Amino acid sequence: MKTIKARRVRTGLKWGRWLVLTCLFAILHFHLAAATVKRISWESAANYTRFAIELDQEIVYHLVDSIREKGYYYVDLYGISAAYRRRVLEIDDQLVRNVESISYPEHGVLRFVFYVKPAASLARISKETAPFRLYIDTLSDFAQSLASETGGTTSPPTSPWLSSQPIVIRDKQVNKYVPPIPEPPLQPLLSGRAVGPRKIVIIDPGHGGANQGAVSTALVSGRPVAEKELTLQFAYHLKKLIDSSPNMVALLTRTGDTLVSLSDRVAFAEKQKGDLFISLHMNDGAGNPNARGPEVFYLSQKGADDAAAKAVAERENIDVLSNGMETRHDAPLLAQVLTDLERQKLESWQYESYVVADRILQSLQQHPYFRSYARGVKSANFVVLKNFYMPAVLVEVGFITNTDELRLLISPKFQKLTAILLYNAINSYFAQTDPNFQPDYKRMSAALE
Known part of the structure; x- marks a missing residue:
């Protein structure tokens, strides 16, 4: 009888933990789903391009750097369920050709793909919290080597409305509950043509x-x-x-x-x-x-x-x-x-x-x-x-x-x-x-x- 009772207790605790985790995830998902992008800005210099995104609340994000392998990198913003139209922002400076925004509302993800030029060598993401802003930096070899010499403290200056120095986030934030999304194409907007006989x-x-x-x-x-x-x-x-x-x-x-x-x-x-x-x-x-x-x-x-x-x-x-x-x-x-x-x-x-x-x-x-x-x-x-x-x-x-x-x-x-x-x-x-x-x-x- 003690064994059966203990088993029931353990089973009850197990189901209780699952219920708590499920409720927490539901609350987290509901909270993140309300996030919206307020505005976007970017600035260019010889050795860096800074792309800034301001949101109405803090979100989970993830950067995937494929510059050397594929000539692009991308940043996924989780918890954004609104459907944003697909757009290409023409940057065309020393380091970045353009930035493509792709919305995956079914996954609650908004992706920004950065198609870079040969001079780009490194992508870096940082943030500030009041209000919540992400700073996505594309750096050249020179900027990367300069940062190494100064102990990683060198950072591009902020835009006029980006007032404070951001804090570099060195650990990647990954939302494991979001299903995997296909990798971006090697070029933006090149897969939309209809396939026909001639x-x-x-x-x-x-x-x-x-x-x-x-x-x-x-x-x-x-x-x-x-x-x-x-x-x-x-x-x-x-x-x-x-x-x-x-x-x-x-x-x-x-x-x-x-x-x-x-x-x-x-x-x-x-x-x-x-x-x-x-x-x-x-x-x-x-x-x-x-x-x-x-x-x-x-x-x-x-x-x-x-x-x-x-x-x-x-x-x-x-x-x-x-x-x-x-x-x-x-x-x-x-x-x-x-x-x-x-x-x-x-x-x-x-x-x-x-x-x-x-x-x-x-x-x-x-x-x-x-x-x-x-x-x-x-x-x-x-x-x-x-x-x-x-x-x-x-x-x-x-x-x-x-x-x-x-x-x-x-x-x-x-x-x-x-x-x-x-x-x-x-x-x-x-x-x-x-x-x-x-x-x-x-x-x-x-x-x-």
């Missing part, structure tokens, strides 16, 4: 009709060469390659010397439900006859990277009306009030457009000439790149105002070579974003065939 590539030969675009200073066969002629020639070479592919098809915004407005080009791409938009152009040296080399642009609502990029955007944003009059689409057109949905769509495609632009420039640089004179990937306010359904880039193949480069631009072999390099870049992009896409790369020597 990708649709919209090729936009710049200008046309009364809109000649840039005009060469040198004469070819007794007359100057107009940009509108060359863009169509390059476009047809690229279309031929894409149409011969088993998994892509190309559509042109214009097939002849016709006048098509910038807005109609965008509308055409959206109506055709394209997977990629690529606008082809020839550059203008604007008085500099020695300017040469390709550059690739993607949309930026903030403005151009530099004065040269701004000049290119202003030139390419000119529409010619049917009566021959010019109308200019200035930056305010792109700064118009957008709905939240429209703004979210633009932000969603902006990073993918950057990825495409980067792939194109890398592919072009496979050829020695492009490698010698490449002018980089840039961003600016291009009207023709403002669409809500696909990544979009603008390629300035070369300078029509440079006499030496003009000889290349009018060469059918050079046009075919450029088309092959663009084609390979497009294949590379789709292969990265769609696991079912089988790339079909071409050799540069095929341009001589």
Whole structure:
């Protein structure tokens, strides 16, 4: 009888402990679920980037540093059940490309993924409690070595509203009750494209009709060469390659010397439900006859990277009306009030457009000439790149105002070579974003065939 009674007592204690733990967890979960993000701020310097998150109460958090292995790190905030929309914050400083926020309301987790640049070497998280703020620091090798020399006390200064020096938390806080969440992708927002039997590539030969675009200073066969002629020639070479592919098809915004407005080009791409938009152009040296080399642009609502990029955007944003009059689409057109949905769509495609632009420039640089004179990937306010359904880039193949480069631009072999390099870049992009896409790369020597 004593044994049975003792067993009942132990069993009762066991169930009592489980009941207490369950109640405590329920109370903890209820408390954490009420947490909300109040505001976010960041600041940049040569050797660090500080990202600050203020919440309405203390939470559990966890940092996973995969900088050296995968080129990113992420911080999970536990106890946040509100569904925040997925966004990419463009930091683009010395250390951080961008920060992607991903909400997992079913797990009560809000994740911030930091996609870093090669100069970044270490991630560090710290906090203060009144009010509760997290400071997420991305450090360079220099900042890391300086911290080691000073005994780990060196810390980036705080933002104006981050008043006190944070306390470094050296032990990781892990909420073991939260189910495991998949690792972030190697790039943000690259897995959202629909998988289809054939990708649709919209090729936009710049200008046309009364809109000649840039005009060469040198004469070819007794007359100057107009940009509108060359863009169509390059476009047809690229279309031929894409149409011969088993998994892509190309559509042109214009097939002849016709006048098509910038807005109609965008509308055409959206109506055709394209997977990629690529606008082809020839550059203008604007008085500099020695300017040469390709550059690739993607949309930026903030403005151009530099004065040269701004000049290119202003030139390419000119529409010619049917009566021959010019109308200019200035930056305010792109700064118009957008709905939240429209703004979210633009932000969603902006990073993918950057990825495409980067792939194109890398592919072009496979050829020695492009490698010698490449002018980089840039961003600016291009009207023709403002669409809500696909990544979009603008390629300035070369300078029509440079006499030496003009000889290349009018060469059918050079046009075919450029088309092959663009084609390979497009294949590379789709292969990265769609696991079912089988790339079909071409050799540069095929341009001589």
